[in-house]
Amino acid sequence: MKMPSGNSSLVAGACITAAFIGVAVIAQFWTPYDARGISIVDKLQGPSVRHWFGTDQLGRDVLSMIMLGAQTSVGVALLSVIIGMFVGVPLGLLAAAKRGAIEEWVMRGNDLIFAFPALLLAILITAVFGPGAVNAIIAIGIFNIPVFARVARGGALRQWTLDYTLAARVAGKGPLRISSEHILPNLIALLVVQGTIQFSLGVIAEAGLSYVGLSAQPPTPSWGRMLNEAQTLTALAPYLALFPGLAVLLFVLGLNLLGEGLRRRAQSAS
Amino acid sequence: MSDKLLEVVALSVSFGGRRVVKEASFTVNAGEILGVVGASGSGKSMTALKIMGLLPPAAASSGAVRLNGENLSGMPESQMQTVRGRKIGMVFQDPMSALNPLIRIGGQVAETVRLHRKVSEAEARAAAREALDSAGLQGEQGALDRYPYELSGGQRQRVAIAMATVLSPQLLIADEPTTALDVVTQAQVLSLLQNLVRAHNMGLILITHDLAVVARLADRVAVMHQGEIVEQAATTELLRHPRNPYTAALLAAARLDLRRTGGPPDEAAAVLEVRGIVREYPRKRTSLWRAPVPLRAVDEVTLSVRAGETVGLVGESGSGKSSLLRVILALERPQSGRVSLLGESFSNSRAASLNRQRRAIQVVFQDPFGSFDPRWTVEELIGEPFYLLGSPPTAAERRLKVAAVLEQVGLSAADARRLPREFSGGERQRIAIARALITEPAVIAFDEAVSALDVLIREQILKLLADLAQRLKVSYLFVSHDLHVVRAIADRIYVMKAGRIVEEGITEAVFAEPQNPYTRALLAATPKLPVLS
Numbered sequence: 001m002k003m004p005s006g007n008s009s010l011v012a013g014a015c016i017t018a019a020f021i022g023v024a025v026i027a028q029f030w031t032p033y034d035a036r037g038i039s040i041v042d043k044l045q046g047p048s049v050r051h052w053f054g055t056d057q058l059g060r061d062v063l064s065m066i067m068l069g070a071q072t073s074v075g076v077a078l079l080s081v082i083i084g085m086f087v088g089v090p091l092g093l094l095a096a097a098k099r100g101a102i103e104e105w106v107m108r109g110n111d112l113i114f115a116f117p118a119l120l121l122a123i124l125i126t127a128v129f130g131p132g133a134v135n136a137i138i139a140i141g142i143f144n145i146p147v148f149a150r151v152a153r154g155g156a157l158r159q160w161t162l163d164y165t166l167a168a169r170v171a172g173k174g175p176l177r178i179s180s181e182h183i184l185p186n187l188i189a190l191l192v193v194q195g196t197i198q199f200s201l202g203v204i205a206e207a208g209l210s211y212v213g214l215s216a217q218p219p220t221p222s223w224g225r226m227l228n229e230a231q232t233l234t235a236l237a238p239y240l241a242l243f244p245g246l247a248v249l250l251f252v253l254g255l256n257l258l259g260e261g262l263r264r265r266a267q268s269a270s
Numbered sequence: 271m272s273d274k275l276l277e278v279v280a281l282s283v284s285f286g287g288r289r290v291v292k293e294a295s296f297t298v299n300a301g302e303i304l305g306v307v308g309a310s311g312s313g314k315s316m317t318a319l320k321i322m323g324l325l326p327p328a329a330a331s332s333g334a335v336r337l338n339g340e341n342l343s344g345m346p347e348s349q350m351q352t353v354r355g356r357k358i359g360m361v362f363q364d365p366m367s368a369l370n371p372l373i374r375i376g377g378q379v380a381e382t383v384r385l386h387r388k389v390s391e392a393e394a395r396a397a398a399r400e401a402l403d404s405a406g407l408q409g410e411q412g413a414l415d416r417y418p419y420e421l422s423g424g425q426r427q428r429v430a431i432a433m434a435t436v437l438s439p440q441l442l443i444a445d446e447p448t449t450a451l452d453v454v455t456q457a458q459v460l461s462l463l464q465n466l467v468r469a470h471n472m473g474l475i476l477i478t479h480d481l482a483v484v485a486r487l488a489d490r491v492a493v494m495h496q497g498e499i500v501e502q503a504a505t506t507e508l509l510r511h512p513r514n515p516y517t518a519a520l521l522a523a524a525r526l527d528l529r530r531t532g533g534p535p536d537e538a539a540a541v542l543e544v545r546g547i548v549r550e551y552p553r554k555r556t557s558l559w560r561a562p563v564p565l566r567a568v569d570e571v572t573l574s575v576r577a578g579e580t581v582g583l584v585g586e587s588g589s590g591k592s593s594l595l596r597v598i599l600a601l602e603r604p605q606s607g608r609v610s611l612l613g614e615s616f617s618n619s620r621a622a623s624l625n626r627q628r629r630a631i632q633v634v635f636q637d638p639f640g641s642f643d644p645r646w647t648v649e650e651l652i653g654e655p656f657y658l659l660g661s662p663p664t665a666a667e668r669r670l671k672v673a674a675v676l677e678q679v680g681l682s683a684a685d686a687r688r689l690p691r692e693f694s695g696g697e698r699q700r701i702a703i704a705r706a707l708i709t710e711p712a713v714i715a716f717d718e719a720v721s722a723l724d725v726l727i728r729e730q731i732l733k734l735l736a737d738l739a740q741r742l743k744v745s746y747l748f749v750s751h752d753l754h755v756v757r758a759i760a761d762r763i764y765v766m767k768a769g770r771i772v773e774e775g776i777t778e779a780v781f782a783e784p785q786n787p788y789t790r791a792l793l794a795a796t797p798k799l800p801v802l803s
Contacts, residue, residue: 162640162641163635163636163637163640163641164640164641164642164643166601166635166641167633167641167642167705168643168654169601170599170601170628170632170655171628171654171655171657171658172624172625172628172657172658173657182643182646185643185645186643186644186645
């Protein structure tokens with residue numbers, strides 16, 4: 001029996017998430033105006049039929065910038081989740097499969113990364129390698145590694161207590177083969193849920209990093225920098241802060257609803 | 271004793287339209303023990319909960335429950351609370367979850383007294399002491415001041431019994447009170463219940479899945495099947511002349527008469543030889559100065575299994591039989607000793623030769639639910655040990671072989687494509703047996719393989735095993751705590767206690783004349799159906 005509330009949050013979350021990803025894809029081929037096109041004549045116009053979300057202090061169309069900003073946001077968050085998963089999950093599986101010293105090293109390494117706030121880590125990386133979207137991806141990705149390692153290890157340890165892993169050992173399979181054949185497939189649901197949550201945290205982290213100028217550099221639009229630039233103009237043109245702010249809020253809300261819905265579905269299935 | 275203490279008339283319980291108890295009617299007299307027997311899900315626990323007025327809110331019920339002529343089924347909750355504990359006591363299966371872990375046991379029993387009677391603290395404690403005394407916890411220094419975690423399972427169940435009887439209720443309901451206990455403790459707790467009932471002229475409803483437990487204790491037995499009481503009679507009458515076919519099947523299954531023909535010829539060679547195995551586990555350091563003494567789970571065990579022989583390994587939980595089995599399966603390394611299969615030694619071998627050895631021994635585990643990856647199909651699961659073969663069979667060969675073993679264990683080839691969750695517990699054990707058979711091993715080990723099954727299913731699985739042993743000439747190492755089951759299947763048995771083998775011999779000889787005092791105690795404690803001529 002499906003929980004109606006779990007189901008509705010799943011549907012709402014999936015719709016919102018799909019809408020933002022759709023916008024990011026469309027922006028690749030089409031935006032109402034050139035988001036990088038400066039036109040001082042049209043500067044600081046309020047929302048209108050021509051410019052739905054108005055224009056900024058350089059006359060750029062805010063809607064187009066938000067559409068391209070979605071691309072930056074989705075790209076950075078998605079790639080950092082992928083980095084976290086591809087490094088963290090094998091580490092977690094390895095720790096659970098080998099136990100002992102390897103587990104200690106992996107988990108204490110995780111604690112070390114966890115000890116740094118994501119922003120500090122990003123500043124560290126950009127200080128060394130220079131600011132940019134790629135470095136933001138790496139910084140957020142590194143922060144994701146221990147999260148996935150812990151989730152994978154926890155789920156794997158539970159499965160190692162079950163007899164089917166014992167049966168696989170009697171069938172002569174080693175810990176690494178059992179991890180990939182039995183344990184990983186049974187972790188997928190858990191990892192998808194965590195991935196969604198990390199995606200939403202990635203969106204927030206990207207907005208934060210670009211707000212302080214450490215993510216995608218101009219002229220590539222990003223929501224965080226739009227908020228930063230709108231800050232000095234809030235009295236004159238409050239809508240400049242409103243729309244990118246709403247975009248971050250709505251996207252994160254959608255991802256969280258999706259994660260919650262997926263979590264409940266995974267729970268009722270097991 | 272003709273006065274009816276409890277009268278249950280046409281009791282029905284249903285959950286959302288599904289009836290789990292159908293028109294059950296029975297009576298219990300003062301001083302009488304009524305056994306209620308049935309498989310899991312037959313509605314026996316729901317009947318007990320209804321009598322206590324403890325059904326979950328989702329349940330709908332009808333029918334009358336009369337205690338001394340007073341109808342309990344329509345009674346408001348506030349009044350029921352005075353009945354529970356004072357007039358009806360209840361003992362549950364798991365004593366640990368029935369006790370508050372943070373309160374000393376004396377306090378818990380005293381609390382029950384003070385809830386129902388206006389007495390002083392001291393009087394309540396005196397009553398608690400008396401109840402714990404008669405529950406067999408007397409003579410222990412400061413028994414009242416101990417916490418539940420300091421007690422063994424049997425002692426905890428005694429505390430639960432003391433709590434249930436401290437107010438001298440007229441009726442006691444015990445729901446599987448000994449299922450979580452080992453046989454020796456089970457026998458003690460059962461005779462305690464019997465003595466209490468006789469001494470206080472109480473009525474007792476003893477709910478269990480085990481006919482043998484009931485045969486020893488109950489005056490009358492009610493058999494439940496799919497929510498209905500299918501038969502109700504005096505115990506000896508029911509055992510001698512079961513009228514209902516379900517009762518007869520249950521009795522036959524409980525007797526476990528497999529009619530096996532004798533074991534292998536005397537000159538049969540040993541396929542599995544275990545010599546001087548020692549397995550120790552490190553313990554936590556408790557002193558800064560002394561190294562911790564390791565826990566010796568298996569202490570110099572030597573045993574052998576010959577070709578075509580079924581060997582039983584019996585012991586209580588914690589006797590080291592599971593640790594020994596893990597060593598035999600090469601899942602763990604022993605500190606010393608040697609395991610050889612088909613004449614080849616296991617120790618110091620690398621993965622490749624280890625796998626060659628493993629082909630000769632496979633295993634069936636206890637839990638029919640945890641031993642399969644829920645995402646794999648039956649064909650993939652049964653085919654998993656093919657990994658042991660140097661050259662795994664092709665997909666077509668594999669399908670044929672899996673279909674063949676499925677049919678050997680009484681399933682059909684079409685089941686290969688299904689997932690494990692589509693099967694019942696008994697069917698899953700058949701799949702596990704098929705998985706063990708697929709590499710045609712010389713020995714199959716069974717780790718409590720029928721302990722989680724209902725008696726009827728257990729009988730079917732054991733018959734299948736006896737049949738397979740005869741046809742395939744495979745040897746079994748049958749590990750179990752249940753003497754009754756081991757007696758039915760094994761040609762020869764080893765009795766294990768505290769990591770050591772204390773007795774071995776031909777099954778019938780050991781059962782007829784046990785040499786070791788521990789074996790004798792174990793045998794005496796095992797509940798069995800009386801032999802009726």
